[in-house]
Amino acid sequence: MHDPETVWDFAMADQLKFGLEASTELGDELEARGVDSALVVTDEQLRETGVVEDALSSVPADLEVTIFEGVEPDPAVDVYESALEAAADVDPDAIVGVGGGSSLDVAKVTGALADTDRDLLEYVAPPIGGGEPVPASETVVFALPTTAGTGAESSPAAVVSLPDRELKVGISSRHLYPDLAVVDPLLTVSLPPSITAASGMDALTHAIEAYTTRRYDTKKSVEHASERANYGGRTAMTDMYAKQAIELIGGSLQRAVNNGEDVEARRDMALGSVLAGIAFTNAGLGATHAMAYPIAGENHTPHGVTVAALLPSVMRYNASTAYDRYGTIAELLGESLEGASDREAGERAAIAVESLCADIGIPDGLAELGVEDDDIPRLAEKTAEIQRLLIGNPRRVTTDDLESIFADAL
Template sequence: MVEQTFTFHLGTKIVFGKNAASLAGEELSFRGHKRVLIVTDKGIINAGLLNVILKSLDKHNIDYVIFDEVPPNPPSATVVKGIEVFNSNHCDSFIAVGGGSAMDCCKAISMMIVNTGDINEYDIGGKEFTKKGPDVITIPTTSGTGSEVTQWAVITNEETHWKASIGSPHMAPAVALVDPLLTMGLPPTLTAATGIDALTHAIEAYTTKGALNGTSPITDALSLQAIKLIGENLRQAYSQGENYEARKNTMLGSMIAGMAFPQIGLGNVHALAHPLGGYYDVPHGVANAILLPYVMKFNLVACPERFADIAVAMGENITGLSVMKAAEKAVEAVERLIKDTNIPTLSSFNIKDADLERLAEDALKDGNCSANPRKTTLQNLIDIYKQANNIKLESTSELQTV
């Protein structure tokens, strides 16, 4: 038997724990930086979450400029504007403060400071980055995307509505300051959506084609631990926002999932979620949370043993059950979590029936679809959208036989 070789990239220093954000100035000073661009959004500023960071910068005599114009599902135009702000203010480094949108946008801006062309050219399979941009320090304020430790960014092409997955080892942040205190004021709705987004990362990473081939044992261990942490703590973080231990453990699970999925890929949940964000501006975490149980049901037959493991990690008792029955427990556990955290329905976003085929066509072209454990057709994706959008399927639907 030939021993398999695997690789694992993680070029980011991680500082995790209470008051980690207060080390921003120290980390920049250590690297010789003098003037930093803070990439964030107005909600972060209004919530006062920059205060501890700015105090740290002042303490270490670091000048700063604030770019607070990052929207959800950031478009390429925001990247272009960020480049202009960075260059015109003679900055030498970055701090990204916020959720995945701010961190993704910041990483993309950094890369385009030193690489040529348009950010949209660097989608998977396109142009490759040749240089590493100025240092980025990521400071997440949600427990969901894991972007603080990934070498990927998702940027929307405004003209095509395509959400491009753009990545390179050069894109890995220099430092991630992961401070659970910054999530203490996160509203319940955002806590739920971002938490199940992180759970989706872990579940998909544990069930990709690559994971089934045994190509990433480190990723397997990280994914199961992330599922356990999120499954045990998200309800408390959602319902008891002041519960620091629940916040801390949910954030740890999110970060660990972020360490896992870039190594091995994702699957149909993300492939289907991206067009919903691109065309309908559905928040990414919400889209993932809505779609997750439907995709899990579709994928069960491809890797029931893996879903049985997920059930155990979610705290389910599978003693005496067949493998398929144990696998179904994973879906049931996720459905209960979604119900308990009041995730909205897809139909609440007024998705037009006539758009489902176009959305599915984009999903099929998404690189995550090719990593899904079960081979997927266009009709499969249309049917999953229909199920999630509460549209009755035809009796011949393949999904109904799974």
């Protein structure tokens, strides 16, 4: 058995194209891959804004394009099935996801499963699904994010909502990486302030949790192969991406919220989101994301807002195990550590996050999201079952610990 401290994997999308007006090269990329027909996966509201047409402006007129605009926030199984039916109808050479994390997740799964006839949940890990491995597919998948936050364009996973069970589950496989991620910050300029704030805090949480995960052997720690992805805790490589992401997001999120046409801020947010996505899809996440899933499942709260409300309390809980890491986070977010003890350094990191949340209009605590005291024991029990995320948390958490963190976050 290898030593997880010295041997680790690192993976990302096959190709990344980043920069202002990067989307204008989409047509060239499609032609280079011999694509004659494409299914565009997006949502109706985004299409009405004209952003989808902007993203597709360079696609050659003779390339057959079909648009599926049935994606909804937190897509449930029926949304994925509808997209797969659309793909079966047109048999495209490529799937092009345009939108936020939901659209990109649906696009990735549609591309990977277009040639299969299995039920979608068979690819979800037990006990919900059968844990079947996601097959390799010849369908090319492109991802064009229009938000700066989810990291879906650089992620090997997709989230599926199960409303009848008040639950969110994931499908994870290296075959879900897009073949090409095209990140054009100009596609995010029209993003409303509230979504800019929420998606930005999601990206910041990705970076902070990736930077503070503990190193572990995923083969020993996570029972089912479909839950492993390439998580294994932080490495020198993920640290590099995560720290740069924290600094970029910390320095640009408030500016992007206050002035959506600040192109420099939009560029820094887009880059920070990509880097955070690469970091967390290799290092894994922690208690913040694990705790957010049952809240979102029950209260249908926006993911970015939910993790933002939880993050400072989780940071305070974890700081005693990783003072040096949280001190670095505080400095990256602009806090001075002069004269600060180790404990104070950890506290200043949490305060910096709280201040940023207040400045961009994120709700102050879980109570504003509808969470009540009586909900806490149930939420803690549900969170304790999400070991694929909790295993990477820098400090071990029991159900009682989770109850305390939830209470602090109210």
